[in-house]
Amino acid sequence: MVILPETPRYRIKQGRFEAAQKSLSRLRKLPMDHPEIIAELSEIQANHEYEMSVGQASYLDLLSNKENFLLKRLLTGCGLQALQQLTGVNFIFYYGTSFFQQSGITNAFVVSMITGSVNVASTLPGLWLVEKWGRRPLLIFGAVGMCVCQFIVAIVGVTVGKKATGAEAAHNVLIAFVCIYIFFFACSWGPVAWVVTGEIFPLKARARGLSITTASNWLLNWAIGYATPYMVDPGPGNANLGAKVFFVWGSFCFVCIAFVYLYIYETKGLSLEQVDELYSKVGSARNSPGFVPTVNFTEVAEETKAGQYDSSGRRLTLSEIEQGAQRRRSSTGGAHEVPEKV
Numbered sequence: 139m140v141i142l143p144e145t146p147r148y149r150i151k152q153g154r155f156e157a158a159q160k161s162l163s164r165l166r167k168l169p170m171d172h173p174e175i176i177a178e179l180s181e182i183q184a185n186h187e188y189e190m191s192v193g194q195a196s197y198l199d200l201l202s203n204k205e206n207f208l209l210k211r212l213l214t215g216c217g218l219q220a221l222q223q224l225t226g227v228n229f230i231f232y233y234g235t236s237f238f239q240q241s242g243i244t245n246a247f248v249v250s251m252i253t254g255s256v257n258v259a260s261t262l263p264g265l266w267l268v269e270k271w272g273r274r275p276l277l278i279f280g281a282v283g284m285c286v287c288q289f290i291v292a293i294v295g296v297t298v299g300k301k302a303t304g305a306e307a308a309h310n311v312l313i314a315f316v317c318i319y320i321f322f323f324a325c326s327w328g329p330v331a332w333v334v335t336g337e338i339f340p341l342k343a344r345a346r347g348l349s350i351t352t353a354s355n356w357l358l359n360w361a362i363g364y365a366t367p368y369m370v371d372p373g374p375g376n377a378n379l380g381a382k383v384f385f386v387w388g389s390f391c392f393v394c395i396a397f398v399y400l401y402i403y404e405t406k407g408l409s410l411e412q413v414d415e416l417y418s419k420v421g422s423a424r425n426s427p428g429f430v431p432t433v434n435f436t437e438v439a440e441e442t443k444a445g446q447y448d449s450s451g452r453r454l455t456l457s458e459i460e461q462g463a464q465r466r467r468s469s470t471g472g473a474h475e476v477p478e479k480v
Contacts (some may be wrong), residue, residue: 146179147341147410150186155179178409184435185411186341195343200350207417208343214401215335215351221394222331223358225284226387227323230316231257233366240370240380241295243309249316256317257324264325272406273334274398274427280326281394287319288388295381312381327394331355337405340414399424411435 143165149158159179163170166178200208229237230253238246267276291312298308339347369386372378379386403426405413412431420426 147182147186150179150183151341155183158182181409181411181435185414188435189340189342195340195346197346197350200343200346208339208347211338211417212347212350214403215338215347216354217397217401218331218334219351219355220358221390221397222327223355223362224387224390225281225323225327225394226288226362226384226390227320227328228359228362229366229383229387230320232363233370234316237370238313241309241312242305243313249313252313253317253320256320257328260321260324261329264329267325268330268333269406272404272427273330274402274404274423276326277330277334277398277402278395280322280330281391281398283322284319284327285388285391285395287315287322288384288391290315291319292381292384292388295384334402334405337408337410337413338403338417341410404429 143161144157146158146162146165149155149161159170159175162175162179163172166172166175168175195208200212202209231250234250234253235246238249243249264276271279294308294311294315298305335348335351336344366383368375369377369379370383372380401423403413403416403420403423405416405426408416408429408431412433415431415433416426416429420429
């Protein structure tokens with residue numbers, strides 16, 4: 139963290155344009171005076187000015203959904219973080235050793251070390267796939283893979299269990315599919331849930347929005363850690379599910395598939411400013427793949443100076459402000475063309 143530059147958007151928020159320029163130059167590996175650096179910073183600054191003209195977002199604004207679909211984004215982020223925990227990954231990491239021992243596996247601790255190593259190694263392809271495939275396809279890919287693996291582990295554990303006949307083969311299958319399940323999680327839902335929640339909020343609401351979505355992650359983390367012994371272990375008052383608990387996690391993975399399809403917007407290749415435009419213009423997540431941004435916040439910032447309200451006092455939407463900027467640009471362009479023809 140010591141060697142990482144501060145984010146350009148944060149420097150813009152502080153009013154330190156030169157520091158933002160230096161930071162972006164380092165991140166993009168381009169000179170500070172490069173046209174792309176200047177253009178990108180101008181767009182970031184214009185977007186920030188537009189957001190500030192609308193006003194700061196409080197926690198109450200996040201829950202009101204009056205503007206920019208903040209509540210929709212908040213619920214999306216909270217749902218994604220909650221479902222990340224409900225896939226059951228921390229059951230493996232918190233209680234894997236105990237579960238493997240109860241399943242009759244003698245080298246349970248070694249198996250837990252293997253699953254931890256698979257988790258670390260499998261994160262690396264996820265860092266590449268998130269930009270290669272996109273957020274939605276990778277999350278659906280991971281959820282489908284986890285769902286299949288969870289049900290296979292549950293079926294093998296229930297049908298074979300601790301029986302002497304075929305026990306060793308069953309244990310090998312169980313270990314193999316737990317590792318495959320962790321691969322699917324670590325290359326998709328592990329990192330991508332944090333990528334998506336970091337992208338969906340506008341600058342004015344990002345800190346508060348992320349605080350709530352992260353809290354939902356840790357709330358479910360605690361709840362699952364607290365409830366798991368009562369769900370899995372034998373004893374009076376316990377559910378004694380054993381391997382059947384994987385039916386629970388597998389069912390939640392199926393919910394993950396539907397949640398991504400219905401609610402997760404595809405933000406691959408979009409800047410944070412363009413994500414704001416995406417939520418303003420696209421009503422359904424299913425229509426988000428292939429979205430092409432058209433808003434130029436430098437023009438929008440100029441347009442907002444002329445007024446953000448219509449004749450009735452209603453605040454103009456981003457699309458309406460953009461249309462005004464386009465009309466202004468067209469009329470200006472026409473004014474330049476007439477003398478040339480004359």
